[in-house]
Amino acid sequence: KYGAKSITSSYRSKPMGFKWPENWKEVPLLQKVVGKTAHFKDGTTKDVDAIILCTGYLHSFPFLTDDLKLKTANRMWPLDLYEGVVWEKNPKLSYIGMQDQFYTFNMFD
Numbered sequence: 001k002y003g004a005k006s007i008t009s010s011y012r013s014k015p016m017g018f019k020w021p022e023n024w025k026e027v028p029l030l031q032k033v034v035g036k037t038a039h040f041k042d043g044t045t046k047d048v049d050a051i052i053l054c055t056g057y058l059h060s061f062p063f064l065t066d067d068l069k070l071k072t073a074n075r076m077w078p079l080d081l082y083e084g085v086v087w088e089k090n091p092k093l094s095y096i097g098m099q100d101q102f103y104t105f106n107m108f109d
Helices: 104-108
Strands: 007-011 024-028 030-034 037-040 045-047
Touching: 007 037
Parallel strands: 007 024
Antiparallel strands: 030 037, 037 045
């Protein structure tokens, strides 16, 4: 909708069922990624440019290897996150929503 050619949402148990824009598709659980190709539980594949993994409100990252997991007990100001989002140890990895809503407005400036 905002410049994306297509959006693919993967669901664990059932589709959200909203009336999405034409470029948005819901598919079963993401099984693996090989190169730029995402493989889904129903056997379909899709070439992707970016993947956003949403964990809900529990900050657990079982899908990441230990060297990529952010480890912090401080959710007000997690260390090593620039503006509370971009991980300084690997700037290609962003943790959106990891911090409490302390400086949300700074993030959007």
